[in-house]
Amino acid sequence: MDVQGDRRLIVGQVLNYGTKPATDWLMEYYxxxxxxxxxxxxxxxxxxxxxxxxxxxxxxxSPQPREARFK
Numbered sequence: 001m002d003v004q005g006d007r008r009l010i011v012g013q014v015l016n017y018g019t020k021p022a023t024d025w026l027m028e029y030y031x032x033x034x035x036x037x038x039x040x041x042x043x044x045x046x047x048x049x050x051x052x053x054x055x056x057x058x059x060x061x062s063p064q065p066r067e068a069r070f071k
Contacts, residue, residue: 003029007030010026011030011035011038011039011042012039012042012047015035015051016046016047016048017048032059035059036059036060036061039059039061039063040063042063044063044064044065047063
């Protein structure tokens with residue numbers, strides 16, 4: 001994997017399934033702003049419901065369904 005080229009995939013997977021050390025690394029490596037920006041653009045359907053609820057609060061994001069993003 002390319003840490004920059006696959007950034008959205010990495011952010012999505014770590015936020016959905018990562019441990020505390022993994023999410024700490026994510027925030028340290030990319031920074032909270034970049035993580036929030038990438039997370040904002042992850043389609044709602046790819047989020048785990050509980051992860052979406054948690055990270056929406058912590059990162060102050062509100063990801064939209066794919067259809068809403070393209071209107």
